Amino acid sequence: MDRRRFMRTGALGGVAAAGLAAPALAQTAPRIRWRCASAFPPVFDALHGGALDLARFLREATDGAFEIEIVPPGGLGPVSGLADAAIGGAVEMTHTASHYYIDKDPAYALGAALPFAMNARALEAWLLAGGGIDLLNGFFEGQGLRYLPGGNTGAQMGGWFRREINAVQDLKGLKIRAVGLAGEVMKRLGAVPQPLPVEAIAPALERGELDAAEWVGPYDDEKAGFAKLAPFYYYPGWWEGSLSLSFLVNKDAHDRLPPTYRSLLAMAARAVTIEMQGKYDFRNPAALARLVAGGAQLRPFPQDMLNAAFDAANKLYGEIAGRNPAFKTIHDSMMAFRAETYRYQQVPEYTFDTFMMIKQREGALGGA
Amino acid sequence: MDRRRFMRTGALGGVAAAGLAAPALAQTAPRIRWRCASAFPPVFDALHGGALDLARFLREATDGAFEIEIVPPGGLGPVSGLADAAIGGAVEMTHTASHYYIDKDPAYALGAALPFAMNARALEAWLLAGGGIDLLNGFFEGQGLRYLPGGNTGAQMGGWFRREINAVQDLKGLKIRAVGLAGEVMKRLGAVPQPLPVEAIAPALERGELDAAEWVGPYDDEKAGFAKLAPFYYYPGWWEGSLSLSFLVNKDAHDRLPPTYRSLLAMAARAVTIEMQGKYDFRNPAALARLVAGGAQLRPFPQDMLNAAFDAANKLYGEIAGRNPAFKTIHDSMMAFRAETYRYQQVPEYTFDTFMMIKQREGALGGA
Numbered sequence: 001m002d003r004r005r006f007m008r009t010g011a012l013g014g015v016a017a018a019g020l021a022a023p024a025l026a027q028t029a030p031r032i033r034w035r036c037a038s039a040f041p042p043v044f045d046a047l048h049g050g051a052l053d054l055a056r057f058l059r060e061a062t063d064g065a066f067e068i069e070i071v072p073p074g075g076l077g078p079v080s081g082l083a084d085a086a087i088g089g090a091v092e093m094t095h096t097a098s099h100y101y102i103d104k105d106p107a108y109a110l111g112a113a114l115p116f117a118m119n120a121r122a123l124e125a126w127l128l129a130g131g132g133i134d135l136l137n138g139f140f141e142g143q144g145l146r147y148l149p150g151g152n153t154g155a156q157m158g159g160w161f162r163r164e165i166n167a168v169q170d171l172k173g174l175k176i177r178a179v180g181l182a183g184e185v186m187k188r189l190g191a192v193p194q195p196l197p198v199e200a201i202a203p204a205l206e207r208g209e210l211d212a213a214e215w216v217g218p219y220d221d222e223k224a225g226f227a228k229l230a231p232f233y234y235y236p237g238w239w240e241g242s243l244s245l246s247f248l249v250n251k252d253a254h255d256r257l258p259p260t261y262r263s264l265l266a267m268a269a270r271a272v273t274i275e276m277q278g279k280y281d282f283r284n285p286a287a288l289a290r291l292v293a294g295g296a297q298l299r300p301f302p303q304d305m306l307n308a309a310f311d312a313a314n315k316l317y318g319e320i321a322g323r324n325p326a327f328k329t330i331h332d333s334m335m336a337f338r339a340e341t342y343r344y345q346q347v348p349e350y351t352f353d354t355f356m357m358i359k360q361r362e363g364a365l366g367g368a
Numbered sequence: 369m370d371r372r373r374f375m376r377t378g379a380l381g382g383v384a385a386a387g388l389a390a391p392a393l394a395q396t397a398p399r400i401r402w403r404c405a406s407a408f409p410p411v412f413d414a415l416h417g418g419a420l421d422l423a424r425f426l427r428e429a430t431d432g433a434f435e436i437e438i439v440p441p442g443g444l445g446p447v448s449g450l451a452d453a454a455i456g457g458a459v460e461m462t463h464t465a466s467h468y469y470i471d472k473d474p475a476y477a478l479g480a481a482l483p484f485a486m487n488a489r490a491l492e493a494w495l496l497a498g499g500g501i502d503l504l505n506g507f508f509e510g511q512g513l514r515y516l517p518g519g520n521t522g523a524q525m526g527g528w529f530r531r532e533i534n535a536v537q538d539l540k541g542l543k544i545r546a547v548g549l550a551g552e553v554m555k556r557l558g559a560v561p562q563p564l565p566v567e568a569i570a571p572a573l574e575r576g577e578l579d580a581a582e583w584v585g586p587y588d589d590e591k592a593g594f595a596k597l598a599p600f601y602y603y604p605g606w607w608e609g610s611l612s613l614s615f616l617v618n619k620d621a622h623d624r625l626p627p628t629y630r631s632l633l634a635m636a637a638r639a640v641t642i643e644m645q646g647k648y649d650f651r652n653p654a655a656l657a658r659l660v661a662g663g664a665q666l667r668p669f670p671q672d673m674l675n676a677a678f679d680a681a682n683k684l685y686g687e688i689a690g691r692n693p694a695f696k697t698i699h700d701s702m703m704a705f706r707a708e709t710y711r712y713q714q715v716p717e718y719t720f721d722t723f724m725m726i727k728q729r730e731g732a733l734g735g736a
Contacts, residue, residue, distance in 0.1 A: 029397065060631035061429060119721055121489065121522070124642060125649035154489070155716040217716065236720035263428035271638040274492060281493035282705070285712035298715065306723055310732070337650070339733040342724045344653035347666065348523040348585065350725065352604035353487055355674055356710045357718065364678070365707040 029065040030258060036247070037071045037086070039079045039096035041198065044220050046279040048072070050151040050245055050272050051095040057268040058261075066261055068093075079197050083108070086248050087144040093249040095150065099180030100195075106320050107139045107327040109181045110334065111147050113243040115313040117334065120152045120242035120277060122341040127244065128270075130337050132330075139326045146254040150269040151245035151276035154284075156237030157221065158301055159214025160230035162205075168305040177201050177213035181316060182239030188312040189305070198224065205229040214239075218287035219280060233296040238309055245276070397433040398626060404615070405439045405454070407447045407464035409566065412588050414647040416440070418519040418613055418640050419463040425636035426629075434629055436461075447565050451476070454616050455512040461617040463518065467548030468563075474688050475507045475695040477549045478702065479515050481608040483681040485702065488520045488610035488645060490709040495612065496638075498705050500698075507694045514622040518637040519613035519644035522652075524605030525589065526669055527582025528598035530573075536673040545569050545581035549684065550607030556680040557673070566592065573597040582607075586655035587648060601664045606677055613644070 036055070040047035048070075055068040076085045082094040083101040098111035117123065126132040127149050140147040165171065172190035183193035196204060196213075202225055204210040212230060214237060215221050227233070247269055254262065292298060317335075321328035359365055404423070408415035416438075423436040444453045450462040451469040466479035485491065494500040495517050508515040533539065540558035551561035564572060564581075570593055572578040580598060582605060583589050595601070615637055622630065660666060685703075689696035727733055 057631070057635050061628055061635060063628050116724065116727075118724075119717065121645065121649050125646040128643060128646035129650035130646075155720045157716050236716040236723070238720065238723070241720045241724070260429055260431050263425070267425050267429060267636060267639045270642050271635045274638050274642045275496060277489065278493040278496035278498075281489050281709065282497035285708040288712055288715065289708075300719060310723075310727065314732075335734065337653075338724075339728060340653040340657075341649065342721075342728040342733060344656055345721065346725050346728070347656065348525050348604040349487065350721065351668060352523045352606065352609045353710075353713065353718065355604070355606070355678075356484065356486075356609070356706075357714050359484075359678065360707060360710040360714070364682075365710060366703065 029062055029260075032066045032257070032261065034066075034068045034092040034253070035071055036068050037073070037076045037082050037091045037094040037096075039073055039082055039094065039100065041073055043223055044198070044216075046219060046276055046283070047151070047153075047216070047245065049279070050276050051247075053272050053275055054095070054150060054247065054265075054268050057271055058264060061264055061268070062261075066264065070095075073197075083143075083145070083248055086250050089250055089253070091250075092253040093247050095245065095247050097179075097243060098147070098246050098248065102180060105139075105143070105326075106181065106324060107330065110327065110330045111136050111140070111149070111244065111246050113180060113182075113240040114317075114331075114334075115182050115185050115239040116310050117241055118338050118341060119345075120154045122337070122345070123242045123244055124149070124152065124273065125341070126334055126337045131333065135330045135333055139330060140248070141251055142326070144251050146249040146251050148247040148249060148266060148269040149244045150247045150272040152273055152280075153216055153240070153243045153245075154277060154280050155217075155242060156214065156240040157217045158234030158237045159212055160205075160221070160226040161212040161232040161234060161299075162230045163211070164232055164299065165234065165302060165305065167302050168308045171305065175209065175211045177204070177210055177215075178239070180239065181313070184316055185239065185309055185312045188316070189308055202226065202229060216243075217280065217284050218291055219283040222287045222291055227291055227294060227296045231295060231297050232299050233291065234299050234301050236301070238301070238306060244273075397430055397628075400434045400625070400629065402434075402436045402460040402621070403439055404436050405441070405444045405450050405459045405462040405464075407441055407450055407462065407468065409441055411591055412566070412584070414587060414644055414651070415519070415521075415584070415613065417647070418644050419615075421640050421643050422463070422518060422615065422633075422636050425639055426632060429632055429636070430629075434632065438463075441565075451511075451513070451616055454618050457618055457621070459618075460621040461615050463613065463615050465547075465611060466515070466614050466616065470548055473507075473511070473694075474549065474692060475698065478695065478698045479504050479508070479517070479612065479614050481548060481550075481611040482685075482699075482702075483550050483553050483607040484678050485609055486706050486709060487713075488522045490705070490713070491610045491612055492517070492520065492641065493709070494702055494705045499701065503698045503701055507698060508616070509619055510694070512619050514617040514619050516615040516617060516634060516637040517612045518615045518640040520641055520648075521584055521608070521611045521613075522645060522648050523585075523610060524582065524608040525585045526602030526605045527580055528573075528589070528594040529580040529600040529602060529667075530598045531579070532600055532667065533602065533670060533673065535670050536676045539673065543577065543579045545572070545578055545583075546607070548607065549681070552684055553607065553677055553680045556684070557676055570594065570597060584611075585648065585652050586659055587651040590655045590659055595659055595662055595664045599663060599665050600667050601659065602667050602669050604669070606669070606674060612641075 038051045042048045051070045058066045086094045099109040101108040174191045178193040179195045186193040201213045406419045410416045419438045426434045454462045467477040469476040504515045542559040546561040547563045554561040569581045
């Protein structure tokens, strides 16, 4: 190397090769700054925490190189527009419940919850081990999105009613807050569904513009303050035997991520799912106890209403599948596993849990 | 800067600050090579896959900087010695079921499974959101280990019996493969428990040295080939309403990891949990159907046996807690949540699942 060239480049080449961090490693941690629009107000900390936890996982794992700023709802207009915000690139991603967007295509519901689908363990099994994520991405990528499940609420409650529901005909004319395909099923049972955002529910109940409202479950519903407005608290939430929240990521932004970050994102979303499920499962029991102590009247939905809703849901799925091949492909796979899992769960899972519930009722588990 | 100094250091300082990867980022990806001893033979791919998945997640997220080599069972002597191998530093970590090591201290059982504890959702909720991991580490750190839950099997089956069990007295003298505190409960019911490693089970059944054996559930049991040797397949596995697998990490090795890698490890272990649970939940239904088609005789355990085992387990816990404060602290917390969760689960979860199971039995879910 002549002196001139050495003066120009220094000893850099040699030193870097011998002692400095290898470029390959350095290149795995490029600085990325994304924004994620959450569909869930911060007061609902388990839901909103899904995006916060994802951001924290990525920040810690990359020492701050991959940062995601969480935009709370309202920051990008109504929650009903967040899928389009991610598709259009106003944000790189949104954390939401994809059934909020069934007006774009009913297949959006399949990434979140369907009436009479599956409990959380079964839904996650289908998503992660049963090819569900890939099937869903066959649809979502056509929308310009990458679908990453992130969070689950478990089985939801059936919501708050101002008066008792003793049979399916009591739904006639009932103005109820409902979202996703549950709204259409409700309509077919005679109710008047209204897909209100959460902040509009309590005011509508107060003004008498709603007769009933479902949101999530005890931990969230307690904060929303529905108990004083509509005291009959029904179960189960047959439209959300579990609800998969998801990160809907702009497809181009996802494709441009280095492979290490794509892997990190997928792993972090899985961690979000188990963390959120854990928060709900740990906190719901005490919240329900407080709600009941405060006057909430627990009621099971009448059996004839469940049966009518089940039949209406199946009819609806058949109609949608008949005109929407993407919906049919994904739905067929989900339903095939639903039959298998609900046969299997009757054996070790249900019998173990039933025994433990009997012991709880006998007082043999103590406490609570 | 004079020419002499410039000649010595080159333009390195300036160039690095302006254009090269910042040292802080490079330092976040030091090369780490660990070994993890798996307690589970590769043929049991869901269990063995826990360690493989962890290694894959870390490799992908660090572009190969953090590599974990998986040592299959046998590579470090018997599975019963793997906790000590991690404590002594022969390997940095083991992926195992911590109740294999109750001879060291019965509190090891609390990191895996206890008879009549909780289903998988509830156990994970207690671990992740209920302070369980921290409580367990209060014990495990005293052992020189860091406990990271990683994987769950869900509710296990009650295992394979050469003859029918119609009442608790049929357990008298029964030689049964059992591990953890379940062995002691079995003994108190009159059985003769034997904590055999999995590869020893089928030969012992063939030679008549065992009358019964439990391993995991349909997906794994099918591979182990027990159906031909002991055709009565009982449920539920009351000693493992769920089983948390775990990574037991040498504490000093864990403490020496950079913070980014500690975060990655914790996140990856959570991802392992949901992945493994998904694999079992997705594959067990078809495996059970094949086993039954092949001649396995499904039987529920008799109620009086479940009741006697429940009482014996409670008595055992009281005795251990009376002499072992670490066990008592963790166990009290777990049992307080057990009472809460089994009251709560009766409301939305159980009623939704029961309705779906009724529909399955009516044939209304189709398939299967």
